[in-house]
Amino acid sequence: KAGVTQTPRYLIKTRGQQVTLSCSPISGHRSVSWYQQTPGQGLQFLFEYFSETQRNKGNFPGRFSGRQFSNSRSEMNVSTLELGDSALYLCASSSSGLSYNEQFFGPGTRLTVL
């Protein structure tokens, strides 16, 4: 079974631009969660999608948004980029997102904002 895939793997943007990141979960998995990882803050939850609906959201500004498609693929968008948005963005998939389901991470997208 193929793992979680994320594209692109690396991105360099300038302040004020916007960016879209993509995540394809493990086949059959319907829950996709997004996390931001920075050296100072560790792994921070952004949001989770299940069956095309946002089920939970972390404490991030409205510039961070996402969506999920009917095939469970998910995209995350960040508008009006700031220097502090430089981070590793990770998506994780699980079969149903219930408390006993294991989450599996993709390789991540490393975003650098100049």
Added chain:
Amino acid sequence: QKEVEQNSGPLSVPEGAIASLNCTYSDRGSQSFFWYRQYSGKSPELIMSIYSNGDKEDGRFTAQLNKASQYVSLLIRDSQPSDSATYLCAGPRESNTGKLIFGQGTTLQVKP
């Protein structure tokens, strides 16, 4: 605020020794916990999950959960230099959502 706490380390052990990594959590209702290993520059890799009190063994890894004391631990037997990484404890997950709460991670260094 539900919290998961870990000692950031680094924890240094000689090759062949047992490495003991610990994690405490604040929500008494927590049911599921996960240990991830993350090599520098890579994404987290799930190595153990535990749902009930007691021990769960998988190869050189043993996860321990003590709900009364609200701690989770990971033991790595016969530690190898390749085990050098950051170990992340995750949980509790909020019911019916995909929100994992991570500790800050413990850096393990296994010295040859």
